[in-house]
Amino acid sequence: MLTARDQMPWDFRRTALDLDSKFFTGLTALATFLILAILGVILGNIVWHGAEGLSWRFIISGTERDMFDVNKAGVLPMIVGTSARVILMTIFVLPVGVITAIYLTEYAHPLSVFTRVIRGAVNNLAGVPSIVFGLFGLGFFVNFIGGGLDRVLYAAEAEPHWGRPALLWASLTLAVMTLPVVIVATEESLRAIAPGLREASLALGATKLQTVVKVVLPQALPGILTGAILAVSRAAGEVAPILFTGAAYYMATLPKSLADQFMDLGYHVFILSTQSPDIEKTRPILYATVLVLLVLTFALNIVAVLIRARIRRQMRHHQ
Amino acid sequence: MATDSSLQGNAAARWQSIRRGQRRRPLEWLAERGIFLVSLSAILLILLIFIFVAREALPVALGRMTSAHASDVIAPEDMEKIPPAQLQRYLGLSTKEFAAMDAETRRELMKVKVEAREERPDDPDADLNTTRWRHLLLPHRWSGYEKPEYIWQPVSPIPKYNLVPLIIGSLKATLVALLFSVPLALGAAIYVSQLAPPRVKEYLKPGIELLAGIPSVVLGFFALIVMASVMQTVLGYASRLNALLAGVALGLAIIPVVFSIAEDALTSVPRTFTQAALALGSSRWQCAWKIVLPAALPGVFAAVILGFGRAIGETMIVLMASGNASIVSWSLLDSTRTMTATIAAELAETVFGGHHYRILFLVGALLFIVTFLANLAGDVIVHRLKGKLEGKTS
Numbered sequence: 001m002l003t004a005r006d007q008m009p010w011d012f013r014r015t016a017l018d019l020d021s022k023f024f025t026g027l028t029a030l031a032t033f034l035i036l037a038i039l040g041v042i043l044g045n046i047v048w049h050g051a052e053g054l055s056w057r058f059i060i061s062g063t064e065r066d067m068f069d070v071n072k073a074g075v076l077p078m079i080v081g082t083s084a085r086v087i088l089m090t091i092f093v094l095p096v097g098v099i100t101a102i103y104l105t106e107y108a109h110p111l112s113v114f115t116r117v118i119r120g121a122v123n124n125l126a127g128v129p130s131i132v133f134g135l136f137g138l139g140f141f142v143n144f145i146g147g148g149l150d151r152v153l154y155a156a157e158a159e160p161h162w163g164r165p166a167l168l169w170a171s172l173t174l175a176v177m178t179l180p181v182v183i184v185a186t187e188e189s190l191r192a193i194a195p196g197l198r199e200a201s202l203a204l205g206a207t208k209l210q211t212v213v214k215v216v217l218p219q220a221l222p223g224i225l226t227g228a229i230l231a232v233s234r235a236a237g238e239v240a241p242i243l244f245t246g247a248a249y250y251m252a253t254l255p256k257s258l259a260d261q262f263m264d265l266g267y268h269v270f271i272l273s274t275q276s277p278d279i280e281k282t283r284p285i286l287y288a289t290v291l292v293l294l295v296l297t298f299a300l301n302i303v304a305v306l307i308r309a310r311i312r313r314q315m316r317h318h319q
Numbered sequence: 320m321a322t323d324s325s326l327q328g329n330a331a332a333r334w335q336s337i338r339r340g341q342r343r344r345p346l347e348w349l350a351e352r353g354i355f356l357v358s359l360s361a362i363l364l365i366l367l368i369f370i371f372v373a374r375e376a377l378p379v380a381l382g383r384m385t386s387a388h389a390s391d392v393i394a395p396e397d398m399e400k401i402p403p404a405q406l407q408r409y410l411g412l413s414t415k416e417f418a419a420m421d422a423e424t425r426r427e428l429m430k431v432k433v434e435a436r437e438e439r440p441d442d443p444d445a446d447l448n449t450t451r452w453r454h455l456l457l458p459h460r461w462s463g464y465e466k467p468e469y470i471w472q473p474v475s476p477i478p479k480y481n482l483v484p485l486i487i488g489s490l491k492a493t494l495v496a497l498l499f500s501v502p503l504a505l506g507a508a509i510y511v512s513q514l515a516p517p518r519v520k521e522y523l524k525p526g527i528e529l530l531a532g533i534p535s536v537v538l539g540f541f542a543l544i545v546m547a548s549v550m551q552t553v554l555g556y557a558s559r560l561n562a563l564l565a566g567v568a569l570g571l572a573i574i575p576v577v578f579s580i581a582e583d584a585l586t587s588v589p590r591t592f593t594q595a596a597l598a599l600g601s602s603r604w605q606c607a608w609k610i611v612l613p614a615a616l617p618g619v620f621a622a623v624i625l626g627f628g629r630a631i632g633e634t635m636i637v638l639m640a641s642g643n644a645s646i647v648s649w650s651l652l653d654s655t656r657t658m659t660a661t662i663a664a665e666l667a668e669t670v671f672g673g674h675h676y677r678i679l680f681l682v683g684a685l686l687f688i689v690t691f692l693a694n695l696a697g698d699v700i701v702h703r704l705k706g707k708l709e710g711k712t713s
């Protein structure tokens with residue numbers, strides 16, 4: 001498929017040998033391939049060393065005996081904890097993100113100041129440091145909402161029930177953090193839908209809401225899926241926001257309710273790399289844990305990038 | 320970026336302003352109001368984040384807290400002699416709390432004060448309120464030191480909360496990250512958007528964006544376990560974990576940010592610009608360097624600002640790779656401690672509502688403000704640039 005850009009006289013050649021141009025073009029190409037090489041080295045190193053320590057037993061066993069014991073430690077509780085918080089987060093973030101994106105593309109006047117403010121807030125939310133999300137989760141969800149629930153529901157008890165770090169609060173904090181990811185991805189896919197489709201639906205007598213819900217949204221499903229996947233892959237690897245809102249250093253059992261704390265893959269990578277009694281000895285389980293985390297986040301990311309590339313191609317067709 | 324002609328532009332805001340179905344179907348009107356209300360969530364959340372982080376920091380920011388050890392105490396026997404208002408202030412209670420207490424509880428509290436007086440460290444600095452802004456930002460000559468110094472030492476008999484070492488630490492790591500990542504990311508952005516053959520470009524862009532998919536804790540791990548040893552062997556410095564290592568690892572995290580925004584800005588330069596330059600006989604490099612880059616310069620600047628915001632707020636990488644020693648030094652080879660890493664490492668061990676806790680929230684509020692301004696500036700610059708370039712095409 002040739003686009004208009006390919007047919008432009010890009011191959012215009014100067015008659016004299018232009019060394020400067022060749023040199024600098026080479027330099028920028030070098031920068032590009034250097035970045036890709038670094039990416040390759042990081043991934044290669046982790047896969048190479050991680051595969052050695054990885055075993056079926058490692059994935060399905062817990063840490064009942066000793067989390068630093070190479071032969072007995074496993075990552076099942078961390079996989080469960082990370083999956084649980086990510087699934088909960090998706091349930092919270094998806095409706096809000098998709099509805100906001102629908103408003104921005106289908107209802108908001110594209111040039112109004114108000115739309116600019118919403119977009120600015122979304123962009124800003126994407127740039128808030130992850131540790132600040134952690135502080136916000138602690139101050140708002142744990143202390144304010146959780147503490148408030150305790151005062152209302154469990155006024156007689158001295159022990160905090162909701163006013164402490166928990167799975168629910170960690171998921172909500174991550175949902176706030178990944179909201180922009182879902183909004184931006186959904187918006188992009190809504191924009192890629194041919195405007196004629198909307199007009200055709202209106203011409204057949206559908207109302208606007210019917211058009212949006214029954215014609216536009218189903219078309220945007222791959223994009224919404226991309227947004228969800230990107231949000232999951234971003235959230236699965238984040239550690240800073242859950243440090244104070246739910247992640248536990250060690251737990252003997254799996255989390256049973258929303259009010260429980262949980263063990264987490266990313267946090268466990270941090271613990272194994274910084275608090276291990278003997279870093280040389282625990283290196284195999286450290287690498288294996290990193291590999292498991294990377295498979296979770298990276299595999300999802302590749303899927304999202306592929307879907308996104310398809311949507312972008314689709315969008316170019318409409319112009 | 321190419322825009323969809325019927326969704327953008329003033330004349331073509333038709334679809335967005337259509338209100339068909341509202342008049343005859345009140346439920347649809349209600350649903351559409353609902354959609355509008357939900358879309359306000361991003362604004363609400365930004366406000367909530369600031370309010371709730373600042374709320375915890377407020378007592379320190381307003382100077383309402385004290386870390387000074389009690390110096391003058393009133394004997395519990397004298398309780399009846401002093402007026403209630405003075406007693407309430409002395410015990411540090413709110414009016415409501417004070418009214419709810421009986422005389423016996425008050426007497427107990429006064430005894431606690433006397434006991435605290437006896438445990439007071441034998442140090443002339445014990446009377447200082449180290450949570451005041453003066454001590455947070457200016458150097459102080461602590462007893463036992465020869466000259467005024469900036470010290471962050473929250474866990475000690477006299478807690479010292481000077482923020483300057485942390486700010487310097489954050490700036491050092493961020494500066495290294497920018498110096499390392501901006502040339503690479505900008506070079507790649509020029510290559511991918513202007514010089515690469517279109518077929519190669521299809522693969523390069525998603526490839527570089529994949530770097531953003533590596534969690535920061537994994538980059539921190541890689542810096543700590545692999546890069547630290549390699550860089551120490553090659554460069555031969557003393558401290559294994561330092562600002563240089565943390566900065567380079569941080570740079571890896573912000574390369575995709577800088578690259579994406581810069582590439583987007585370069586691509587949004589109208590094709591007519593390049594066509595004109597090429598028609599006049601320039602090489603593609605000359606066209607990219609002298610025509611496209613200057614036109615997209617604000618976008619490149621925005622990319623650097625947003626990269627700065629991302630780098631200064633990154634936590635896990637610096638927590639794992641910087642060494643975390645809070646010393647005032649501009650040397651890149653010294654171990655260093657950033658604002659984000661300090662919050663992550665210390666908050667779990669603080670007393671809830673105590674001064675250390677509140678000062679860490681204050682650091683968080685500062686980070687929020689700095690990144691908020693960086694994001695706002697970047698956002699405005701990109702928006703203006705797009706408007707300008709799109710205006711020129713029509």
